[in-house]
Amino acid sequence: MDPYYWESEHGNFGDDLNLWLWDFLIPGFRDVHPETLLVGVGTVLNRALLPEGRHKLVLGSGFGYGSLPDMSHRAEWDIRCVRGPLTAQKVGIDPRLGIIDPAVMVAEMPDFRNLPKVHKKSFVPHWESAIAGMWPAVCTMVGLNYIDPRGEAKDVIRQIAQSEMIVAESMHGAILADAFRVPWISVTTSDSINSFKWNDWAQTVGVTYRPRHVPVSSRAEAIIKGARFWGVDFDTNRPALEDPNKRKIDGNVALAVQEPRQTSLRAAAKQFLAAPSALSLWQAMRASPQLSADQVLADRKDQFLHVIESVRRDYL
Structure with a gap:
């Protein structure tokens, strides 16, 4: 099999x-x-x-x-x-x-039992956000531990289990947090997030999917998601509920965010542009978390x- x-x-x-x-x-x-x-x-x-x-x-x-x-x-x-x-x-x-x-x-x-708490609060974005967003920098700005959903699965899961609270755009970030009895808060950055999936799981454990909106953190992220960034609409009229796993991501767009050879001035400018994301994430992390019974x-x-x-x- x-x-x-x-x-x-x-x-x-x-x-x-x-x-x-x-x-x-x-x-x-x-x-x-x-x-x-x-x-x-x-x-x-x-x-x-x-x-x-x-x-x-x-x-x-x-x-x-x-x-x-x-x-x-x-x-x-x-x-x-x-x-x-x-x-x-x-x-x-x-x-x-x-x-x-x-x-x-x-x-x-057994690999995940009795793990010590290491992180006060952590953020698990959707993998699409991780590709082109400024989320590691945003998390540093607001005091959140950043967990990259593209990382090695067991390492990602350990970090979730070792957090005292999770802010999750990733559905499985919330599912694993709930499984480890870690209170969680859901957020969303765009229409790419599929609420049908979230509600499907949420109904099984008696919780409610009511995500707080957090703006995208970069122009590159807005391009990939077809979202708005600083008043500019990058909507590409993608069909509703498109499978993001099958979407072709422009590597050059993602690289524009993650390119290490940036001047300090350019990096500072990008962090300034990500300020609305940081404020919204800061507000979200102070909301009342959920946990199933x-x-x-x-x-x-x-x-x-x-x-x-x-x-x-x-x-x-």
Whole structure:
């Protein structure tokens, strides 16, 4: 059995954790049923992504972009659970099978238990923001630890677990924070952020997705996202709910932000232009954070573990 995940060319810890999470949850799964694709963490229930003609075992995946594949053929699809009730409704299955995003189970792994707190407050942007934004500098300005979502997945997750509070534009930043019992605040910088995905997960643990708006931090970020920056509109009329994983990012635009050979004057100018982002992020980090109830999260984990036990019985 092979695990399927979206491998972003930019790196994204929420997708990359599929590389090792399933070995913990279903030891030995790689050695059986080579005809089966394990479709796990990620917004990957998409006709354009999943191959036709191969058996697929769905464990907690979500819908959010593009169109659904035809999932009615039982010989090709074994749908044990999906990320949340909104995905279940789209797929046409019992809403009770919209259990939880499997990423929450990372908190059960020995590698991440009893980690000491190191960071007071941390910010986890969406990977698209990380590519072209000034967020490391903005975080320095407001006293936040910056966590790059493109980093090595286990390192990113440790930093989340070792924070006392998380400000998250990344959905999996909030999901992992909630799993580690770290209070979190959601923010958004553009229409690129898919509220369907967030609400799908949020409904499973009884929290509300109400992100605070933070302006983009650079002209390059505005170009990539089709957003406004200092009164200039860079909207490129992209279709709603476009899959950002498949969007082509102009490397030259991103380099304009990250190019190390900048004069101190140019760097200071960019920080000045990022001041509205810094102010909004500073205000956001002082809002009241959220956290799901302990028992609600525990119940959802138990339901997911029952699904995992049924998979072990049927496939191993």
